[in-house]
Amino acid sequence: MLDTAPDTARRPDAKDEHDDPPPHESGRPAILRADAWRDMLRYLRPQRRRIALGGGLSLLGGFSGLIQPVIAKSVVENLEARSPVMAALIALTALVLVSAVVGAIGTFILMRVSESVVLSTRREVIRRVLWLRVAETDKIPPGDLMSRATADTTLMRSAVTTAIVETVNGAVMLVAILVLMGFMDWVLLLTTLAVVLLGGVLVATGLPQLESAARRAQEGVAELSTALERALGTFRTIKASGAEESEAEVAEQGARRAWRHSLKVARLDSLVGAFITVTIQVAFLAVLGVGGARVASGAMSLGSLIAFLLYLFYLVPPLGALVTAMIRFNVVAAAMSRVSELLRLRTEPESPAPARMTHTPSTPASLTFEDVVFRYPGDGPVVHHGISFEVPAAGMTAFVGPSGAGKSTVFSLIERFYEPESGTVRLDGQDIRDLELGALRAAIGYVEQDAPVLAGTIRDNLCIGMPYVDEGELRRVVDQARLGELVGRLPHGLDTQVGHRGTKLSGGERQRVAVARALLRRPRLLLLDEVTSQLDARNENALREVITGITAETTVVVVAHRLSTVSTADRIVVMDGGRIRAVGTHEELLSEDALYRELAATQMLLPVSQLEASAARASDTLGERP
Numbered sequence: 001m002l003d004t005a006p007d008t009a010r011r012p013d014a015k016d017e018h019d020d021p022p023p024h025e026s027g028r029p030a031i032l033r034a035d036a037w038r039d040m041l042r043y044l045r046p047q048r049r050r051i052a053l054g055g056g057l058s059l060l061g062g063f064s065g066l067i068q069p070v071i072a073k074s075v076v077e078n079l080e081a082r083s084p085v086m087a088a089l090i091a092l093t094a095l096v097l098v099s100a101v102v103g104a105i106g107t108f109i110l111m112r113v114s115e116s117v118v119l120s121t122r123r124e125v126i127r128r129v130l131w132l133r134v135a136e137t138d139k140i141p142p143g144d145l146m147s148r149a150t151a152d153t154t155l156m157r158s159a160v161t162t163a164i165v166e167t168v169n170g171a172v173m174l175v176a177i178l179v180l181m182g183f184m185d186w187v188l189l190l191t192t193l194a195v196v197l198l199g200g201v202l203v204a205t206g207l208p209q210l211e212s213a214a215r216r217a218q219e220g221v222a223e224l225s226t227a228l229e230r231a232l233g234t235f236r237t238i239k240a241s242g243a244e245e246s247e248a249e250v251a252e253q254g255a256r257r258a259w260r261h262s263l264k265v266a267r268l269d270s271l272v273g274a275f276i277t278v279t280i281q282v283a284f285l286a287v288l289g290v291g292g293a294r295v296a297s298g299a300m301s302l303g304s305l306i307a308f309l310l311y312l313f314y315l316v317p318p319l320g321a322l323v324t325a326m327i328r329f330n331v332v333a334a335a336m337s338r339v340s341e342l343l344r345l346r347t348e349p350e351s352p353a354p355a356r357m358t359h360t361p362s363t364p365a366s367l368t369f370e371d372v373v374f375r376y377p378g379d380g381p382v383v384h385h386g387i388s389f390e391v392p393a394a395g396m397t398a399f400v401g402p403s404g405a406g407k408s409t410v411f412s413l414i415e416r417f418y419e420p421e422s423g424t425v426r427l428d429g430q431d432i433r434d435l436e437l438g439a440l441r442a443a444i445g446y447v448e449q450d451a452p453v454l455a456g457t458i459r460d461n462l463c464i465g466m467p468y469v470d471e472g473e474l475r476r477v478v479d480q481a482r483l484g485e486l487v488g489r490l491p492h493g494l495d496t497q498v499g500h501r502g503t504k505l506s507g508g509e510r511q512r513v514a515v516a517r518a519l520l521r522r523p524r525l526l527l528l529d530e531v532t533s534q535l536d537a538r539n540e541n542a543l544r545e546v547i548t549g550i551t552a553e554t555t556v557v558v559v560a561h562r563l564s565t566v567s568t569a570d571r572i573v574v575m576d577g578g579r580i581r582a583v584g585t586h587e588e589l590l591s592e593d594a595l596y597r598e599l600a601a602t603q604m605l606l607p608v609s610q611l612e613a614s615a616a617r618a619s620d621t622l623g624e625r626p
């Protein structure tokens with residue numbers, strides 16, 4: 001019944017039969033199991049006392065349970081001999097209670113340890129994820145990263161309670177029960193061992209299949225999480241394109257993969273459970289036969305046979321625990337290796353907590369690129385072919401060029417999101433690799449191309465990374481970025497929620513929030529990547545005035561396509577195909593650079609009259625040349 005349920009959602013074109021790893025996983029070295037367990041031990045070490053205490057109490061609970069058949073035996077023998085049994089019955093009841101309470105306390109302590117291990121893993125994973133190098137985030141999709149941080153770390157919980165403690169407890173209990181059985185009757189012990197060992201060999205043959213099924217189920221969960229992250233990240237586009245069905249299919253593919261392999265695990269799991277029961281039943285029948293004959297021959301008492309049979313059923317929990325532990329070991333190993341893989345991604349050095357902000361105006365920084373060659377990690381083409389340029393302190397420099405020329409990448413290199421293959425980037429003449437990363441970024445205000453806004457309030461968005469901002473400073477940047485009117489209109493002013501990725505704001509409002517956030521830092525170098533593209537003429541003019549106004553205390557570098565933004569720049573750098581093509585003012589470039597003229601005529605909407613005049617001037621200049 002259960003097996004057919006998800007098939008009702010299965011589409012005829014479903015392509016979920018492939019079990020290849022997701023494309024992003026190819027080529028990545030698999031983390032060795034040994035590394036994964038080394039990481040696990042690192043988390044377990046601080047908890048060793050609690051593990052010992054919890055494990056000890058669980059064991060004590062189990063042992064006190066073990067004495068029960070001995071007392072039961074004396075009750076039966078006393079009954080046979082018509083002796084009083086009250087004392088033995090009271091002792092039996094007390095033992096049951098003590099073993100239950102002690103066992104429960106031990107279990108709680110172990111579960112607490114498990115939760116603590118999960119917490120420490122998650123804390124390390126969180127810190128790793130947030131300090132990852134930008135280049136590393138290109139390797140694993142965010143959905144997969146989230147799945148490792150949540151689903152895989154959750155699976156590690158069973159490493160403590162099930163895999164480790166139950167192995168030890170199960171093994172100790174098993175040995176103790178077998179010893180007690182041996183004291184009762186060694187012939188019956190050998191009979192039991194023969195049956196149990198046969199069963200154990202059969203169970204062991206199924207374990208490798210179980211491990212691979214568990215790993216594939218976890219990869220299916222990661223696939224699902226990646227697909228949902230992708231869809232939710234572009235939710236409106238998905239809706240507008242009517243792509244819900246196809247995106248659902250991609251996510252369902254991951255879900256079905258997880259379901260299919262989890263079923264395999266469940267099937268093997270339940271088979272193993274049933275197998276243990278059958279093994280014990282077979283052992284029971286064998287012991288009953290052999291034991292009955294020995295009681296009849298007087299080789300053992302009936303009480304000993306009953307106690308032996310009770311011990312036989314006592315074998316079920318430790319045997320079950322050992323087998324379950326083996327199963328969980330495999331599941332945990334797969335989860336831990338995915339987490340360990342994440343822990344081995346390269347991170348940036350952690351920067352110190354942000355200091356209280358100063359109100360003093362900053363001094364503008366100069367910027368130099370010297371023969372910088374860069375390509376994105378992987379086997380992609382070279383993006384910058386040895387570019388060199390200078391941006392003097394103060395003033396505004398604009399980067400223009402066709403799409404894909406490498407303009408935004410210039411900003412990524414300044415922020416050290418990536419490192420050049422060769423060449424040097426200098427801030428105030430100093431190689432930025434010699435600067436402390438936190439200090440470098442603190443000196444820079446950066447507004448990304450799509451002006452990201454985070455879920456939360458406008459205040460949260462402005463103060464991100466700056467917990468100690470006073471109201472006066474906030475008002476300053478709100479006015480500068482022309483946000484005053486919007487904040488005044490909103491029901492809760494600066495404390496209005498902006499929705500997931502700022503969806504409750506217009507594109508232009510998001511851009512202004514992002515600009516205000518950058519201005520609040522009073523940066524020495526302000527990098528603006530097409531920040532006026534969505535502003536109306538009035539707001540664009542106003543913002544341009546603000547940007548022009550701060551060029552005395554901040555060096556402003558903009559990437560822009562709009563003529564209105566570019567033409568007011570002190571210098572313009574024209575990039576094409578990863579090279580610097582020309583540098584000059586708007587007027588100089590109009591007359592000297594054909595590409596700039598073309599850009600001006602098309603992307604920048606230059607009035608045709610102005611273009612014709614510039615072209616005429618250019619040909620006059622050429623004509624005048626000797």
Ligand SMILES: Nc1ncnc2c1ncn2[C@@H]1O[C@H](COP(=O)(O)OP(=O)(O)OP(=O)(O)O)[C@@H](O)[C@H]1O
Pocket residue numbers: 138376377380383401402403404405406407408409410449
């Ligand atoms: N993370 C990345 N990984 C690989 N290649 C990238 C990455 N980001 C950008 N590129 C490639 O690098 C080249 C330069 O991109 P860049 O964003 O710097 O161009 P741009 O001049 O800013 O373009 P636009 O004006 O369209 O924003 C492009 O060919 C782009 O495809």
